[in-house]
Amino acid sequence: MKNSKEEQMPQTDRQKEKYRVLQSQFGHKTFRALQEEAVDTILAGKDLLMILPTGGGKSLSYQLPALLMEGTTVVVSPLLALMHDQVQSLKAQGMRAEMLSSMQSSEESGDIIRRLYAGEVDFLYLSPERLNTDGMRNILSQIRLNYFVIDEAHCISEWGHEFRADYRALSQLRDYFPNVTVAAFTATATEHVRDDIVRLLRLHDATLLQGKIFRENLQITARHRIRDGYDQLTDFLNDHKGESGIVYAFSRKNVEAIAHHLQKKGYAAAAYHAGMPSEERNSVFHDFVHDEVKIIVATIAFGMGIDKSNIRFVVHMSLPKTLENYYQEIGRAGRDGDHADVVLLFSAADSIQQKRFIEMNDDDGYKQHLLQKLTAIQRYATSESCRHQQLAAYFGDTLEPCGDKCDNCLEPDHEKRDITTEAQMLLSTVYRTGQSFGKNYLIDVLRGSREQKILANGHDELTVYGVGEKLSKKQWFVVIDRLLEVEALNVNEHQGLMLSETGLQILKGEQKLLIRSERLNVKAKTVKKSAPESFDYDTGLFETLRGLRQEIAQEQGVPPYIVFGDKTLKEMAAKRPQTKDEMLQVGGIGEVKFERYGEEFLALLQGI
Secondary structure, three states: OOOOOOOOOOHHHHHHHHHHHHHHHHOOOOOOOOHHHHHHHHHOOOOEEEEOOOOOOHHHHHHHHHOOOOOEEEEEOOOHHHHHHHHHHHHHOOOOEEEOOOOOOHHHHHHHHHHHHOOOOOEEEEOHHHHOOHHHHHHHHOOOEEEEEEOOHHHHOOOOOOOOHHHHHHHHHHHHOOOOEEEEEEOOOOHHHHHHHHHHOOOOOOEEEEOOOOOOOEEEEEEEOOOOOHHHHHHHHOOOOOOEEEEEOOOHHHHHHHHHHHHHOOOOEEEEOOOOOHHHHHHHHHHHHOOOOOEEEEOOOOOOOOOOOOEEEEEEOOOOOOHHHHHHHHOOOOOOOOOEEEEEEEOHHHHHHHHHHHHOOOOHHHHHHHHHHHHHHHHHHHOOOOHHHHHHHHOOOOOOOOOOOEHHHHOOOOOEEEOHHHHHHHHHHHHHOOOOOOHHHHHHHHOOOOOHHHHHHOHHHOOOOOOOOOOOHHHHHHHHHHHHHOOOEEEOOOOOEEEOHHHHHHHOOOOOOEEEHHHHOOOOOOOOOOOOOOOOOOHHHHHHHHHHHHHHHHHHOOOHHHHOOHHHHHHHHHHOOOOHHHHOOOOOOOHHHHHHHHHHHHHHHHOO
């Protein structure tokens, strides 16, 4: 194999050429933060670890240098759907990209391998499983390689949140290809995970580029979930009609139920989880990427590295497992740089459920590690300080309070209400009914329900029967949630509530219980404020441009955002370019994209 670091043009010429390629291939006039440093590192033949938030431009950082070098860039990616998506996007920009996977016939694979040998493939996408085979290594040893890209590199660390055993085998790359540069990319990595990536990939004197954690286009909100959270979800979605988004749920059962609920409400929503037949799952993914389904309801199995740029919201219907998971998942919103909302709905029951799963782990050290991560996400959800600042601190970054990009900064002063009396009513009901009943039954007793089970148990004769009728059922759920948060109640294996020592102290009047007043206002809107657009544009013209984009995408069989992103269309609707030169001044439109799609958009704009 030829040395991949052999330069094909003087370094100074490459430096000039990268700006031309940036404009013509990618439609950008300037690099984003750290992109140019990443490009220069790869062009110099040095190993690289880049930690950059989703939407920060990691893909361009490794795609651009490949166009200035001889040979093939091998990109290792964890998901077939993601690889297919990225290959389509590169082809739409006129680049020679292919993937080898189980999705192809032997004839298709054979043709790609032939073109690899002929030097006709610039980007080859592989799963780690495929790369780790002797056959694939043999093929790669016979072609000219310029560098390996390891995408979603955090998957190599068992201390990360998405560990994959097949990624661990990538440590053997140095044995088979000792002279080929390795560039690793991820959106999230704690210091422990970062060290793991460098050690396990055996990066040589690697350049570390770590971007700021803060994503100013994300509006973050966290709210205590009221019962199943359905009312809060639909209230939020009323402000996002016609927009693409992801709703994450804890289990497959929850996913199915929420998707069904949204469909009944008239939303173009679909379920996605690992228990579905692969053909159905792939169909849902395709429809979402092509804007035929607007809302995906999914377990965390969905979305890692998804390239869809116009996701305008991400909603979590329960507490995520870790802050790493959470940051990775909200990162799927607003990849185009436009405003996006992310909402977390949680309750104390989420933590209890997750703790049960963690306690099943036999490895005490790993169990403690998971419990610490659970504590971190609990504190984040219930805290009253800047959420962006907390995320930055968790990943070793520093940040001043965001000002108006999260709910806590928008609402710094929270009025507190003393609910000790209401708590004593509930705790007394728990005690007097034998500490074995669940939430619904206890609330029915408090509110004086005539349910047959209550009458049969004689609980209508208790002194607490009917004393809580002034609070609604939803408000009593909030009171129970608050008691669970302060660990005044414990939950048995049958979901029955029991008093703890703290609960006894509150019941005896030895300790008060306070709550944010707004939590008892169960009709409060989920999100208080949405940021304005970064610039004014004609919304009607934007919709017309979106319609043309959809037609072109359907004709060519590609996702609409591959034609042009929403941000590009908004800029068109604001500037109304009338010539090719004016079109090329719009962000996201380069020479290649204009030749493929620009003429039709220009004709539409000229005709208005």
